Amino acid sequence: MxxxxxxxxxxxxxxxxxxxxxxxxxxxxxxxxxxxxxxxxxxxxxxxxxxxxxxxxxxxxxxxxxxxxxxxxxxxxxxxxxxxxxxxxxxxxxxxxxxxxxxxxxxxxxxxxxxxxxxxxxxxxxxxxxxxxxxxxxxxxxxxxILYMPIGFELLDELFTMTELHELYECILDITIDRRNFRRKILDSEYIINTGTKRDGLQNRHPDLYRFNKKLKKNQFQLSVGI
Amino acid sequence: MxxxxxxxxxxxxxxxxxxxxxxxxxxxxxxxxxxxxxxxxxxxxxxxxxxxxxxxxxxxxxxxxxxxxxxxxxxxxxxxxxxxxxxxxxxxxxxxxxxxxxxxxxxxxxxxxxxxxxxxxxxxxxxxxxxxxxxxxxxxxxxxxILYMPIGFELLDELFTMTELHELYECILDITIDRRNFRRKILDSEYIINTGTKRDGLQNRHPDLYRFNKKLKKNQFQLSVGI
DNA sequence: ACAAAAGTGTTTACTGTACACCCATGG
DNA sequence: CCATGGGTGTACAGTAAACACTTTTGT
Structure with missing residues (x-):
């Protein structure tokens, strides 16, 4: 040939x-x-x-x-x-x-x-x-x-707070998302895992630190966006 | 250069x-x-x-x-x-x-x-x-x-019945979809338009003929699939 | 004790889902 | 008048959306 x-x-x-x-x-x-x-x-x-x-x-x-x-x-x-x-x-x-x-x-x-x-x-x-x-x-x-695949964490540090992830989504999508609904949705999806540690050195209540759940099946995640 | x-x-x-x-x-x-x-x-x-x-x-x-x-x-x-x-x-x-x-x-x-x-x-x-x-x-x-863009009609004749569109979706997705829920969803989306004409020559009740709505905005359509 | 941000829960509205009935046609 | 497929409607369940309160920290 x-x-x-x-x-x-x-x-x-x-x-x-x-x-x-x-x-x-x-x-x-x-x-x-x-x-x-x-x-x-x-x-x-x-x-x-x-x-x-x-x-x-x-x-x-x-x-x-x-x-x-x-x-x-x-x-x-x-x-x-x-x-x-x-x-x-x-x-x-x-x-x-x-x-x-x-x-x-x-x-x-x-x-x-x-x-x-x-x-x-x-x-x-x-x-x-x-x-x-x-x-x-x-x-x-x-x-x-970002709405249906867990890729947001690629832009963050290995450990991150819920607020950081939340703000990332708002920023990328250029919308506001209800903080509490976002939290529930993300946690239900098992997209991320609470490490049990907290970020300290801040002025206010120390937020929980999360990490990405590497065992997540790819399609297990679906975020609906409301403004 | x-x-x-x-x-x-x-x-x-x-x-x-x-x-x-x-x-x-x-x-x-x-x-x-x-x-x-x-x-x-x-x-x-x-x-x-x-x-x-x-x-x-x-x-x-x-x-x-x-x-x-x-x-x-x-x-x-x-x-x-x-x-x-x-x-x-x-x-x-x-x-x-x-x-x-x-x-x-x-x-x-x-x-x-x-x-x-x-x-x-x-x-x-x-x-x-x-x-x-x-x-x-x-x-x-x-x-x-096919779940979020109106492209199914590309595979059909210009005029088609609701059943034909329904079967097309079931076939492509390889699932069964409730006939009545499918109909409502499709009609609500304005994906297609009832032409007022009917297909005859069939054994049973003559079904309505539809055509694609060319004025549909691209994102106006979202089909959720349940089995 | 106050301000600011984080964590938790509840109510409402909507949309998806399951399901039953009537209608039109040809044989 | 019966069998078959087509058209229409309704009740229930699950999810999204709106929203309020409590907790923790540093100053």
Missing amino acids: KAFQSYKNPSLAVDLVVFGYHENELSVLLLNRNAEPFANTWVLPGAFVQMDETFLQTCSRVLQTKLGMDNVYLEQLYSFDNPDRDPRGRAISVAYYALVNPHKFTVTAGQMANDVVWFPVKKIPALGFDHKEIFKMALQRLQSK | KAFQSYKNPSLAVDLVVFGYHENELSVLLLNRNAEPFANTWVLPGAFVQMDETFLQTCSRVLQTKLGMDNVYLEQLYSFDNPDRDPRGRAISVAYYALVNPHKFTVTAGQMANDVVWFPVKKIPALGFDHKEIFKMALQRLQSK
């Missing part, structure tokens, strides 16, 4: 929407490009897929070499194929989104970028390529996914 | 999971390959993406030239990147699924295939490449999507 190298193939890249949560704000990592095209423009981090790499390996390479991150939650989002999306020629982008805890990493600009900055999702600047479209789809996906 | 043609890029193909509904059975179109690799093996229809084609254009090309279909519902499913998925070399597959009404088309084998056949989703044979995995994901996607 012969290999097929006769065809010309589009370039293939992976682009990443890296979400981080900090101080009651959901943010996305953007790079400021220092090369054409879109020099001095903010874009999503990404890289071309090497012949021997899976998409996830390309993602890891970007996260490690450009952002100093490893071991983060990754999920494929969509593949973007507009023929005009890259002025250099035909290029496909397979978009992934990542959920990271910004406390664990310090981002620094790599060789391709002037700067690497967390931007709150409500203050995203103009982006190069079709990256605004990719970002919007990623945010929508995160908002719908 | 220079173009980037220095890199070697993976082959890029589109593969299609074409769903059709007929006689209370959900089926998928499969080709029997007549060339290596996987000669005489059933596979999903697909084609390599040309440099000037969007994914959807590639899908249309496959549907038209290989299957004689046009104007069908298409949605991107996922991109498959296992390095070993094609023995000829590195090949990415961007999978789409399609919903068609088999009454409208007659499938005939093209030059690449010995045969083109509708297989009931419960009787899918062994498939070449990673196509079984693609099929399984497509079926899951269809099953979850």
Whole structure:
């Protein structure tokens, strides 16, 4: 059987929407490009897929070499194929989104970028390529996914309080959720486990600390949202 | 700005999971390959993406030239990147699924295939490449999507009865749904419109004919399933 | 003892679920 | 007039939504 190298193939890249949560704000990592095209423009981090790499390996390479991150939650989002999306020629982008805890990493600009900055999702600047479209789809996906899959904890520390989880949900969904109904729903789902320890050093009553229930079956969770 | 043609890029193909509904059975179109690799093996229809084609254009090309279909519902499913998925070399597959009404088309084998056949989703044979995995994901996607997006009518004639829609849902979800609760739920959602006409020529009471409500806002629809 | 945040419980409204009856048609 | 499938309605149960009170801590 012969290999097929006769065809010309589009370039293939992976682009990443890296979400981080900090101080009651959901943010996305953007790079400021220092090369054409879109020099001095903010874009999503990404890289071309090497012949021997899976998409996830390309993602890891970007996260490690450009952002100093490893071991983060990754999920494929969509593949973007507009023929005009890259002025250099035909290029496909397979978009992934990542959920990271910004406390664990310090981002620094790599060789391709002037700067690497967390931007709150409500203050995203103009982006190069079709990256605004990719970002919007990623945010929508995160908002719908968090309602039926236990992924919120990926953005928090290993131990967290109910209030922290509650505020995370309000922030991501951009709505207010009744504190008491949220608590009941989350606890009924066994999404999280009370560790028995408490966070102290605060001014008021010390809240219980929870951790994610790793034994949770994936579909065991369904949060309904009322405003 | 220079173009980037220095890199070697993976082959890029589109593969299609074409769903059709007929006689209370959900089926998928499969080709029997007549060339290596996987000669005489059933596979999903697909084609390599040309440099000037969007994914959807590639899908249309496959549907038209290989299957004689046009104007069908298409949605991107996922991109498959296992390095070993094609023995000829590195090949990415961007999978789409399609919903068609088999009454409208007659499938005939093209030059690449010995045969083109509708297989009931419960009787899918062994498939070449990673196509079984693609099929399984497509079926899951269809099953979850049909609960909150009005796409079921894509598989039916323009005018249909409530019973036909009801049976379609039972068939796709592989469960039984109470006839009367289904009816109320669907009508409340304004998913469909009663045309005022009836289907006659049947043995019993002539059922009302409905058509899809094209003015329906996309998110206005949510079907809960009980067994 | 006061303020502020955390933990707990109750009532109401709604939506899903189960189920029964009547209606229209062809044979 | 009977069998069969189609159309309509109702009672019950479970879940979501709105809401109030008590507890714990630091100052």
